[in-house]
Amino acid sequence: MAVAPQGHSDQLHDTISALALFADLTSAELEAIAHTMEERYFAEGERILRQGLSGSGFYIILDGEAAARVNGVEVNRLGRGDFFGEISVLLGEAPSADVVALRPLRCAVLAAPQIEDFIVAHPKVAFRMLQAEARKLRNATRWRS
Amino acid sequence: MAELSNKPFPPGEYPVVVVGSGPGALQVSHSLRQLGIEPAVISRDPSPGGMFRRFPFFQRLLSWTKPYAPVARTEREYERYDWNSLISDDPTLRAITPGLMDGTSYFPSRPEMERNLVTFAERAGVRVRFDCAWEATRMDGDRFVLETTDGEYRCRFPIFAVGEAEPMLPDTPGIELISHYVATREAHTYADREVFIIGKEVSAFELATGFLQWAKRIILASPSPTKLSVNTHSLVGVRARYVQPFEDHVLGGGVAILDASIQEISKVGQRFRVRVRTSNTNNEMSFEVDDVIAATGFRPPIRDLPKLGVVTFGRNRLPALTPFWESVSVKGIYFAGTVSRAAGGLKKNGVPSNSGGVGGHRYNGRILAKHIARTHFGAQLPRPEVKADDVAPLLLYELDHGPEMWHQRSYHCRVVTVTAADGIRDEGIWPLANFVDSEGPDAIAATIEANAEGQNYPAFYVRKDNKVTEHLLEPDQSMRFDSPERRAALGEVLRSLVGAEVPV
Numbered sequence: 001m002a003v004a005p006q007g008h009s010d011q012l013h014d015t016i017s018a019l020a021l022f023a024d025l026t027s028a029e030l031e032a033i034a035h036t037m038e039e040r041y042f043a044e045g046e047r048i049l050r051q052g053l054s055g056s057g058f059y060i061i062l063d064g065e066a067a068a069r070v071n072g073v074e075v076n077r078l079g080r081g082d083f084f085g086e087i088s089v090l091l092g093e094a095p096s097a098d099v100v101a102l103r104p105l106r107c108a109v110l111a112a113p114q115i116e117d118f119i120v121a122h123p124k125v126a127f128r129m130l131q132a133e134a135r136k137l138r139n140a141t142r143w144r145s
Numbered sequence: 146m147a148e149l150s151n152k153p154f155p156p157g158e159y160p161v162v163v164v165g166s167g168p169g170a171l172q173v174s175h176s177l178r179q180l181g182i183e184p185a186v187i188s189r190d191p192s193p194g195g196m197f198r199r200f201p202f203f204q205r206l207l208s209w210t211k212p213y214a215p216v217a218r219t220e221r222e223y224e225r226y227d228w229n230s231l232i233s234d235d236p237t238l239r240a241i242t243p244g245l246m247d248g249t250s251y252f253p254s255r256p257e258m259e260r261n262l263v264t265f266a267e268r269a270g271v272r273v274r275f276d277c278a279w280e281a282t283r284m285d286g287d288r289f290v291l292e293t294t295d296g297e298y299r300c301r302f303p304i305f306a307v308g309e310a311e312p313m314l315p316d317t318p319g320i321e322l323i324s325h326y327v328a329t330r331e332a333h334t335y336a337d338r339e340v341f342i343i344g345k346e347v348s349a350f351e352l353a354t355g356f357l358q359w360a361k362r363i364i365l366a367s368p369s370p371t372k373l374s375v376n377t378h379s380l381v382g383v384r385a386r387y388v389q390p391f392e393d394h395v396l397g398g399g400v401a402i403l404d405a406s407i408q409e410i411s412k413v414g415q416r417f418r419v420r421v422r423t424s425n426t427n428n429e430m431s432f433e434v435d436d437v438i439a440a441t442g443f444r445p446p447i448r449d450l451p452k453l454g455v456v457t458f459g460r461n462r463l464p465a466l467t468p469f470w471e472s473v474s475v476k477g478i479y480f481a482g483t484v485s486r487a488a489g490g491l492k493k494n495g496v497p498s499n500s501g502g503v504g505g506h507r508y509n510g511r512i513l514a515k516h517i518a519r520t521h522f523g524a525q526l527p528r529p530e531v532k533a534d535d536v537a538p539l540l541l542y543e544l545d546h547g548p549e550m551w552h553q554r555s556y557h558c559r560v561v562t563v564t565a566a567d568g569i570r571d572e573g574i575w576p577l578a579n580f581v582d583s584e585g586p587d588a589i590a591a592t593i594e595a596n597a598e599g600q601n602y603p604a605f606y607v608r609k610d611n612k613v614t615e616h617l618l619e620p621d622q623s624m625r626f627d628s629p630e631r632r633a634a635l636g637e638v639l640r641s642l643v644g645a646e647v648p649v
Contacts, residue, residue, distance in 0.1 A: 012460065028368070031406040032424035035369035040489060041458035041465040043473035047582050053615050055493030055555070055594065094615070106458060111495025113377075113597040121425070 012039055015062050016108060019081045021132070024124040033125075036118065037108040042066075042101040049085055049099040056095055057111045058085045064105030068097045077102075086129065089115050153272040154185035156296030161517065162187065164291070165306035166273045167195015168262055168503045169482015169510060172231050173304055175269045176514030179234055180524055184304070186271065187293060189278035193266045194259040195482070196310050202329050203355040205252040207347065207384045208502050212243040212251070216546075224548035228504030229253055231265045232511060238269050252386065279307075281449055289477065302517060305450070306482035306510075309443040309461065317343075319410030322417065323437040326352065335359045338435035341419050343407055345371045349440035350387035353400060357389060364432055365390070366403040368424050378599030379496045405430065410437055445484045450475075463487035468576040469516045470509060479517070485509040490556040490578045493604075496595050498556040508549050508557055512574060528562075528570040533643050536561055536569060537635045540591040541627040544603050549574045550593045555604065558590035563643050577606070584611045589642055596620065603631065605638050 013034040016022050022030060039062070042048050048066065049056050060083045068076040068084065075097065078084060088095040089112045110118055119126045163174050166188035174186050190198065201207070206229065214226035218240035224232060230242040242261045246253055253261065266273065274295070281292040282303075291298040312325040326348050332355050339362040342349045346367075353363050371391065372382030383391065393400040405421035408429070412418075419432045444461040451457055456465045456474040464480055465473045466488040472478040480487065486500035488509075499505025518524035531539060543559045544550060550557060560572040564586045572588070580590045590606040600620035607614050616638045618631050 026427050028406050028422045028424050028427050032368040032404065035367060039459040041456065041473075043465065043467070050491075050581060050613075053491075053581065053613070054617070055491070055596075057492065057495065104456070111492065113495045 012037070012062075012108065016060070019060065019062075021060065021081065021083065021125060021128045023128070025122070029122065033122070036114070037110050040107050040109050042105040042107070044101055044103050046101050046105075047098055048101065048105070048107065049088070049095040049097065051096060051098045052094050054094040055112065056085050056088055057109050058089050058115055059083060059099075059107045059109050062106040062108055065102045066099050066105055067102050068099050070097045072098075083129070083132070086115075086133075088112075152274055152277075152295075154187060154274045154298075156293065156298055157185075158288075158299040159183075159185040160300060160522070161185070161302045161304060162289075162291055162298045162300040163304045163306060163481070164188070164279045165195065165308065165482065166190050166193045166266075166275065167197070167306060167308050167482055168231060169306035169308070169485070169506055170195070170273075170304075171262060171266055171269075171271050172507045172510035173306060173481040173514055174271045174273075175231065175233060175238075175265075176511040177517065178269075178271070180514055180518040180526075182514075182518060182522060185298060185300070186273045187277040187279065187291075187295075187298065188273050188275050189294075191275050193262045193273065195262070196308050197255055197258045197262065199327075200310075201255065201348075201351055202326065203332070203351055204255050205250060205386075206255070206258055207252065207386055208504055209251045210242045210246065210253055212246060212248070218243060222546045222548065225546070225551045228502065228552070229258060229261060231262070231269075231503070232507050233269065235269075238265065241265050241268070279448065282453055284453065302477055302479060302521060304479045304481050304513070305445075305447065305484065306480070307446050307484065309445045309483050311444050311446040313442045313444045313461065314439055315343075315407070315441055317407045317410060320439065322410055322412055323439055326438060326440045329438060332356060332359050335436060337361050339433075340364070341366070341417070341432055341434040341437045342440050343367065343437065344440035344442070345369075345383070345402065346440070346442065347383055347387065348442070350383045350390055352438060352440055353390035354387045357393065357400075360399070362399050362401075362434075363390065364401045364403065364419075364434065366405045366407060366419075366421055368404065368406045370404050371402060377495070378595055380499055380501065381495075381497060403430075447484075450478065453478075458487075468579040468582075470513050479513060481510050481513055482506055485513075488576070488578070490576065491581070493555040493594050494597050496554055499552050499554075500556070504552045505556075508553055508574065512557070512576065515573075526573075528567075528572055531561060531569045531571050533569060536589070536639055536643065537632055538627075539571065540589070540605070541603075541631065541635065544591055544593055544626045545624075550591070554601070555592055555594040558592040558606070560588055560590045562586045562588040569643060580608070581606055581613045587642060589639065603635075605635065607638060607642055609642060 066078045067074045161184035163170050163184045163186045208228035210229045211226040216222040219236045245257050245260050277293050277295045283290050288299045289303050336359045340360045342365045374382045374384050390400045394402045404424040408420040417437045454475045455472045470480050470485045485506050558577045560575050562570045588608045594604045602620040603618040603626045605616040
């Protein structure tokens, strides 16, 4: 029975290949990651991370815009290529902020229990994540200098 | 009269139209009828059963039904041990599956599952207009118009329970040369042949298991490593029933399992050449084999709904849904059955819903029917009053015995509301995502969750002045949660909600 191909797996592969986080990876590695991560969709206004609720995941924004809110007050905006949830996952603590979709949002998601294996398997992605964390820290502490 | 004819539900206007005749369609149709709403049910198939009329290829289901369990079959609590029967408030309609099984396995055979669904439809009086194929959809004012082979159906609320049976193929060069899982031949025709299976999920391992005694070499390949359900502590990954090829691989038999992307498929005489690139080492490899099968999954046949505005996402092109399984982009369109897994819920600690199977989505169907009855038809559903000192025993009993939370961990929850006007009320089962993300009266929700180690534990969510807090109790290896320690812990949680009169 012949069935027409739909090119389903290449969509996420193509999307993540354009993100800085994955800039150092080969096509085969990208394809493996595209098969490891799950794509999720969030409607405008929907919460992705919930402040104080444990067990969330690591999210990379593929398309759309989100706001980080602490006690309802916006503290940050996130867009394509940004990632969030990693601090909560790495520390095993509930998120300290809500992340809410400001418009329809597509994310690649990795569940918390998968993150250690993922980072160990992809050290170049881990290095890019560290760079991003360093930039966040620099920006947060810039006022001191 | 339509009800007396062999072809019920002639084209026309109905309050609700259900498309499908598999378990998802039968469950939501029955649950709607129990609430006094008679939907028109249409199906392109000639009889009930949905995908179980054709799959799984090797005959037995992956989900079990224990004929002998600690609970009588007529009790609601028996559902925890029976993943395959549809559910009902009517005890005579419960636990149909175990009565049809012949004792050779606790995985029902495909014919047994098909009989289960036919029997439920007959006993429950769920009538279906068969051989009536939904072909197109459009809006006419506030009505959806479903064009079918029998004519046009109009309604405000269509429910699509069309399963995930449309074969899905990647766009790998040469993919047109090979067959999808759905075209797999009789197992004996693979005798003494080399078989390459693209994919390493359940359907790939199902085929590999079926070929073990026939094929002389089996290769399975996909880019990411194989996951096993016993390691993920959920339905994610290859189920225990199909792990044998994995053992054959690790012990050096005739099975090879590769983490590699498929680069190209070509013909070499009567055989195939499959060129792959390994995921981590980036090495190119080539295999010559007799057969190549793409076990690359299915997606829902939702026809022209995207053109109507239904947003889809992900590899399987699932519709994006609210926690009540309504399209997020086209209000009024609902989904039931397997497709309801598109509403992912909280996925706490990576544990997904069980909505991809009957044991999970049957509860979605019942909750969906109540939601539609309540919000669109003004139904006043029972909300039994609960005494303050009965709240903790009620919730702990439900966590120990209620099937909904065991089948849909961190996805469904039992809700008790507390208001000055209404007192304390048992609101029944709700989607957890709806509870934690919606404003509403002060309330507590109870569910079961699993941590990364696979330990199950009770979780409570308290909504007070529209702020939700989480309260997690200790796991229990025996999976019985009603203990003096947990009663005390739950008592503390409840005191913040209902006041000092809660006994500890």
